[in-house]
Amino acid sequence: MIQSRILLTAVVIIIVIWLQTKTTSSTASQELALTRRKTALLIIDVQNDFSQPPPNGSLSVPGGLEIIPKINHLRNNFPFDFVVFSQDWHRPGHPSFYSAHPDAKKSGIKLFEKIQIHGRDQVLWPDHCQWDSYGAQFHPDLDYRSGDFVVQKGNRDADSYSAFMDNDHEYPTPLHAELQWREITHIVIVGLALDFCVGNTALDAKELGYQVTVVLDLTRPVYREEGDAMVKQMQGKHVRVMQSVDQIM
Numbered sequence: 001m002i003q004s005r006i007l008l009t010a011v012v013i014i015i016v017i018w019l020q021t022k023t024t025s026s027t028a029s030q031e032l033a034l035t036r037r038k039t040a041l042l043i044i045d046v047q048n049d050f051s052q053p054p055p056n057g058s059l060s061v062p063g064g065l066e067i068i069p070k071i072n073h074l075r076n077n078f079p080f081d082f083v084v085f086s087q088d089w090h091r092p093g094h095p096s097f098y099s100a101h102p103d104a105k106k107s108g109i110k111l112f113e114k115i116q117i118h119g120r121d122q123v124l125w126p127d128h129c130q131w132d133s134y135g136a137q138f139h140p141d142l143d144y145r146s147g148d149f150v151v152q153k154g155n156r157d158a159d160s161y162s163a164f165m166d167n168d169h170e171y172p173t174p175l176h177a178e179l180q181w182r183e184i185t186h187i188v189i190v191g192l193a194l195d196f197c198v199g200n201t202a203l204d205a206k207e208l209g210y211q212v213t214v215v216l217d218l219t220r221p222v223y224r225e226e227g228d229a230m231v232k233q234m235q236g237k238h239v240r241v242m243q244s245v246d247q248i249m
């Protein structure tokens, strides 16, 4: 009788331990699934027109050259699951070019000022990043490799600051679909320029549900004040804004 009670107790203890182990391992695997992250690096518009000093760059962003070795270093020292390069890519005579609006010029509107196109503000830029031009090519020092994913933007009439969609938010680029297919959850954004294409890409990425980080030391603004305003806007939307690459490596 005593022996059978001992045997019964032993069996009960074994079952309890087995159940506890099963529950713990199930919880651990669920946590692992929830915390599994895949990170993409988005390198925005590091093209000759934006990064080369004048006259080689027609829309040169101050300090654009300085960030190139830092971007290469980040790419080579962080285990990104996916690397994307965006490329501003305009047809000749694109509506974002000042030269395409002779009437605006006649009425006294200057380069870099805004006009309304389809009810939306449009900055009038110098001609830049035209199809197949030197200015549209990536800077030769940028660590771009054949086979890297390139997303071209601005090839419709509406301008496109974001790498995800045009400024009218009507036509998405293939970027979101590609990131979804690769199960990307986190995005680190660097490149040119902070107050336009980097900032708007970050805001759209956040809106689309990604965890987004922008590294300030790896981007530069066209205008300092607008860069500061974009940082505040991104922080207001919970984009992680980091000063230096040391904070993510």
Ligand SMILES: [Zn+2]
Pocket (backbone or CB within 6 Å): 088, 089, 090, 096, 128, 129, 154
């Ligand atoms: Zn452009």
